[in-house]
Amino acid sequence: MLGAVLLKKGFTYASMTTLLEAALLFGLAAGACHTLIISTDVRLFVERIGFFNIFLHAGLLYLVAKILPAFEIDRFSTAFWGGVLINVFAWAMSSISIFAPVLMKKETPGVKQARAKVIGTKKP
Numbered sequence: 001m002l003g004a005v006l007l008k009k010g011f012t013y014a015s016m017t018t019l020l021e022a023a024l025l026f027g028l029a030a031g032a033c034h035t036l037i038i039s040t041d042v043r044l045f046v047e048r049i050g051f052f053n054i055f056l057h058a059g060l061l062y063l064v065a066k067i068l069p070a071f072e073i074d075r076f077s078t079a080f081w082g083g084v085l086i087n088v089f090a091w092a093m094s095s096i097s098i099f100a101p102v103l104m105k106k107e108t109p110g111v112k113q114a115r116a117k118v119i120g121t122k123k124p
Helices: 002-007 016-039 042-048 051-067 076-095 100-104
Strands: 011-013 071-073
Touching: 002 011, 002 016, 002 076, 011 016, 016 051, 016 071, 051 071, 051 076, 071 076
Parallel strands: none
Antiparallel strands: 011 071
16 A cells, blocks of 8 residues: 555555554455455456456545545545555565465366266155
8 A cells, every 4th residue: 555655646644654544444444345255256256357356446445535534535536546556566466475376376287177966866
């Protein structure tokens, strides 16, 4: 969030403590939203449309600015471009992380999907 605030004009904050509070609130809200999305069937929809994440982060930035009076965003387009920057920074940090190979691996090579029949069902 610090990178987005420093690179994009339109963000104002009273102090570094305010920025840390905004980042904490943004992180908690984003974590809750992502957990809700992953735990529901919306996940397939979100994985197909990558822009959803940018709009989610923009909306959360705008919401944090409405909640914290000392953190302000002049308009939604500033929040949108801040969301773009946050996504870029998150992607860059996850790609250089030591956990990146584990997190990006979708399936294990050599493991095949099982085919099965249902046997012994009673017809009503």
